[in-house]
Amino acid sequence: MSANLLLSVENLTVRLPSRHGTVRAVERVSFAIEKGKTLALVGESGCGKSMLCRALAGILPGGAQLPGAWRMTFDGRNLARLSPKELTRLRGNEIGIVLQNPLASLNPVHTIGRQVSEPMLYHLGIAASEAKRRTVELLQAVGIPQAEPRMKCYPHQLSGGMRQRVAIAIALSCDPKLLIADEPTTALDVTVQAEILDLLGRLQRDRGMSILLVSHDLALVAGRAHHTAVMYAGRIVEEAPTPELFAGMRMPYTRALLEALPRIDAPVLGPLPAIVGQPPNLAAPIVGCAFAPRCAYARDLCREQEPSLLEAALLPRLDQAEPEAGVATGFESLPKPEPPRPPTLDPGSPFHHRYACWFPVGEEMP
């Protein structure tokens, strides 16, 4: 494992008991995040990305199980070997999380100053005056004007964007090495979304932290992430450095995700175009490719055997891609050489383009 990796996750499975049987929220997921880099995790709601975040942040719901031989390494430490106390400490200190709805994720009855300073007071054991000074600094760092008087505000007195800035300040309070942002802009106005994402980018440059940016909006986050992983039905189905992914998406689902997005030139009347069909029920066993019922390319093999995550090592690199191929419309013009599929699989390595599909886009149909 490279020393450059902050977090590597191998073979992580999360099962949740529910009234309708065990939900396989996350299924044998492996990925890694480099130090100081951003990994975007993209998928429809209910694809397990939130549960993956919660597993990383140690806040899975009661009864959740992590079966199988998983392995998580954070900053050189094997998380399975840490005691529960050390784990809590690590998670409070070194992993910060920002949740989707900033109003719901802030305590309505505490001032924002108190909420930002609480983790510092608890974990770092610093004096109240020092915590206050740091809180003001943090609030300034996340772009809250008049930070000092604002500390006495309650969440309901702030706008949505300001609240999310406060939530980010909370996540940053113990100077984490990894910031998990679970749909950080979904509950916000479009104009504020970009501001918050810009803020995250700036904070990353200033602090050198890694970010796991989770979203349902591939186009929104991809431009800001070094790496992008696409999740479907609890599995990572395609993963690549972002430029390579956009240069050659192989998994039909990834492509569908991008096409499901609203376009500027399309009329905004009526519901947004969505991917046809429903995501699979994760409480029921899935045979074959989970995307098969919705996939235009599906064949018998897809419904019988689950494709494993394979490397597309021989795909054309970005620098060889046709220059006029735009990001959102470049699929049609992709060069279509038939590469021999290498059978090797390097779990957790973030430096390759991997996808799980029998009949990937851009390959000749046999």
Added chain:
Amino acid sequence: MHFLIRKSLHLVLVALAVTAITFVMLDHMPVSIEHEITGRFATEADVRSLREQLGLNASLPVRYGRWLSGALRGELGRSLSTGEPVGQALAASLPVTLELLLLAQLLALALALPVGIAAAWRPGSWWDRLSGTIGFGLASLPPFALAVVLMFLFSLRLRWLPATGFTPLSVGWWQNLRGLLLPALSIALVEWVTLMQVLRSDLIATLQEDFILLARAKGLPGWRIMFRHALRPSCFSLITLVGLHGGNLLGGAVLIENIFSLPGLGRLLLTGLFSQDYPVVAGCVLVIALGYVLVTFSVDLCYGALDPRLRREGADG
């Protein structure tokens, strides 16, 4: 300030309405004070002269008007049967009821808070199910039945506590407490169950909130999350219920007060009712109405203290 004026106006209207209704109702009671006083062998003339003497011959509105003008001057009249000034009778019985009420609420809260928190901590655990079952059993008992059981157990069998009677606080707090413990417990043992149930379900709902998730992500220990983050936003139904119960107890502890012979407001009211002693009844009703309004007022204040979103003067509401 605006709020205070509205509340006072509210109070005046409530007081007028309930006392007027009291007068009308008492007038239709199948008992009459003059016969009570004069007794079975009185002549028609005796009764008539007593009516005259007590001012009962005037029409209902006139009597109410007279009482009202007295009340406005702080003069609540005298009891028709004992001749004792009503104000004095109230001053003697109100502290008993208030003490009982306070003690009962404290006991109920002392039971409901820890049990409710522990039950909400792990819903469905053996503790949760056990406390739920016991609570259900207790709540289905009427307080007076419980009172009889407690009295039998603690006074007659174990002889730990007196069965009846009340010792004023001025004599000694221990004797005072001993007299009130059983009556308060009879109320509390029934009441804590509803308090526990609303606290439990509110806590369970709060614990599902994102801000609890975030508190967990902060790496805070469970007790801190429970007490610092979850408890306060989960107290609204609890406070409302405590207020409602308190208001009810003000005039509704009649049975308990009678079983334990506590000279409280409920007993005063009841004796007044049965003898058509309307100055006494009207006085009691007035105090109870006042108490009710005060209770709702303080519940409102508690809301504001618990949740900044409900405070009246905020930066932007």
